[in-house]
Amino acid sequence: MSWIKLFLGLIVLFFLGFKASEKLFFIPNGWPAPVYDFSKNPPTQAKFDLGRRLFYDPILSADSSTSCSSCHSNFNAFTHTDHAISHGIHDRTGKRNSIALFNLAWKDAFFWDGAAHQLDVQALAPLTDSNELGSQVTEVLHRLKTTAPYPSLFQKAFGRNQINTQNFLKALAIFELGLISNQSKYDSVQRNEASFTSQEKNGYALFQKNCQRCHEEPLFRKNGFEKNGLPMHPAFNDVGRFPITQKNSDSLKFSIPSLRNLSYSYPYFHDGRANRLMDVLQHYNATPSIVQNPMTKNELIDLQSFLLTLNDLTFVFKKSLGYPFDDNHSKKMGH
Ligand code: HEC
Ligand code: HEC
Known part of the structure; x- marks a missing residue:
């Protein structure tokens, strides 16, 4: 019987070895x-x-x-x-x-x-x-x-x-x-393993038009600091990047956060002042420096449905x- 034990032992070792070799760090394709x-x-x-x-x-x-x-x-x-x-x-x-x-x-x-x-x-x-x-x-x-x-x-x-x-x-x-x-529905679509609904597709186009220049794919952020039209919070007087560089042009600039996993990471913004994703979208829709042609209510819902494809349950x-x-x-x- 002992050879069976040996055999089973080898199989177990094989799978343990397999698991241990799961990469600690990797660069997803196309990143x-x-x-x-x-x-x-x-x-x-x-x-x-x-x-x-x-x-x-x-x-x-x-x-x-x-x-x-x-x-x-x-x-x-x-x-x-x-x-x-x-x-x-x-x-x-x-x-x-x-x-x-x-x-x-x-x-x-x-x-x-x-x-x-x-x-x-x-x-x-x-x-x-x-x-x-x-x-x-x-x-x-x-x-x-x-x-x-x-x-x-x-x-x-x-x-x-x-x-x-x-x-x-x-x-x-x-x-x-x-x-x-890197395991959201968006990522599966990029790998041709899934496809967007027509609502998500509309939302994707609205995203590319209005948001992409700061929230760049595939990370949905880019390095650097930007103003997104948010007025200063009256209680905190937080002017963001300015105290670091002492440049007036950096006043009210903040690091650009990723739009991945928004369903898990509310409230939003540096001071958490927006509780719901729709509050964020409405802020942008009323900010002409970001959204030149305000979106309709249905378009905002489409944009939100696209953003929700960036949730990564596997990661969480x-x-x-x-x-x-x-x-x-x-x-x-x-x-
Ligand atoms: C000019 C650059 C810029 C553009 C364009 C832009 N954003 Fe942002 N976004 C930012 C910055 C900077 C922040 C952080 C601001 C803060 O917290 O004060 C932010 C924060 C956010 C947040 C909060 C994320 C979090 O974790 O708190 C969401 C959601 C968001 N943006 C979505 C969008 C959407 C949707 C669009 C398009 C309608 C958009 N952004 C367009 C720069 C931009
Ligand atoms: C009391 C709550 C709290 C604890 C505890 C805490 N953090 Fe944080 N963490 C924050 C806050 C708030 C920020 C943003 C601060 C800011 O921007 O000024 C932050 C920011 C960060 C960032 C920057 C992320 C980015 O993308 O810029 C990293 C990394 C981080 N924390 C790691 C840690 C580690 C590691 C520990 C434990 C040693 C830790 N944090 C403990 C609240 C906390």
Whole structure:
């Protein structure tokens, strides 16, 4: 009988090997070259596993109550929908809406105002911001050095005694770069595996006419900052890019967000002031610098139906990107 066991074992190994070789990072067909320099931080499964765990672990926050995923939940395309302005530890609020995280390797600047240019450094901002995780880097590294399984996860990813700021940030970045969304209906249509309804087709034409110059296919964004006619929010006085460059022409310019996964990432805009997608479309329809010939009510519905083809359920429910702690862990924690 043992040869049967051996045979079954080989089959299992074959499939495990198959699964492990699922690409951590890939460039979908027809997409541009990524901006991120992978030669400085090559993706490995060990870095990804470590980064994923860090992303979901409240150990990163001062009072162990909040994790990256508190504001960037996988079920919401890695943003949150329960309030417009993000809440951090002690329920303190910042002044901006969290940003959905996916296809980050193609971005050359991060945050609504482009304040950060390196994804590897970006995580220091939420980690130490008193309105977000409110931690000190040295304290976090100390916790990681003294909390299983982090010493062994760091060892697998980087070698012995390698728990330091740089490696912490590299692992988080590799997880975030692996958040690739390219499985929407729109993508299937591009691959000739599906077709648009006539309503979606009309919406696509309206999109190309009015929106495409900023929300460029296939990422549905482009690098750079633009004004989209939104007046300044009276409570926040947020002028976007201006404080970064001190150029008057950058006042009220914001980073162009992707239009993928809009069904999961409401509310919209940098301050979350629009609750419904139709509110956004109506804003544009009443803004002559964006929409020269206002659309009819039916056309707006067509445009919305096209935008909904950019939802990627496969991405949102992908297990390998979700919460990594197993039942064992919660049992150990006494839940
Ligand atoms: C309290 C809520 C909160 C927490 C916790 C949080 N973030 Fe964020 N995140 C935000 C907000 C709000 C923004 C937009 C801030 C801005 O533009 O000024 C943001 C922006 C980002 C961006 C920029 C995305 C882009 O496309 O420009 C990345 C990347 C990111 N966060 C990763 C992380 C990581 C990694 C962690 C954990 C170390 C984390 N965030 C923790 C709320 C949060
Ligand atoms: C001139 C460039 C430009 C054009 C044209 C444009 N947008 Fe935008 N769009 C932006 C910018 C910049 C933002 C972010 C603004 C902010 O948050 O203050 C944005 C935000 C959005 C958002 C919110 C996304 C989110 O995650 O919060 C949606 C939805 C959107 N645009 C849809 C459209 C549609 C539909 C059209 C065409 C009718 C369009 N845009 C045309 C630049 C543009």
